[in-house]
Amino acid sequence: MRLRGEPDAVPPAASVAAIDHAENRLGRTLPDEFRTFLGVCDGLRADVVFPRLLGVAELRHGTETDASGPAIVISDPPVLALWPSGEVTEDDELFGRSVHPGIRSVLEEHLRLLEASA
Helix, strand or coil, rough: CCCCCCCCCCCCCCCCCHHHCCCHHHHCCHHHHHHHHHCCCCCCCCCEEEEECHHHHCCCCCCCCCCCCCEECCCCCCCCCCCCCEEEEEECCCCCEEEEEHHHHHHHHHHHHHHHHH
16 A cells, blocks of 8 residues: 555455355355455555455355355456465456465565556
8 A cells, every 4th residue: 555655545454253254155264364364454445557356245256166166256357366275366368367376475466566666
């Protein structure tokens, strides 16, 4: 948020109860790393190089499924998907699909892009 020029614009955290409710609604436990992210900020506004990350109440099943279950859409537009393994896939029209080991890796890549553009 500092690199975006909005250091005080971090959305409020999701409550543990809200995260638990989303897990019940989705029928699946969210990875600890993603729960931690939601416990820091419940979603994140879009910027010029990154989609809006959905808040806990907006998380939904995507259309893709693998052997372990359906992906959860975590962004709008729906270019980021969270898999039961904890991996996050990112679909880009120009670069294709990238696979990140988790939400932290996605956020670190975004930070790298912001720093490079500054």
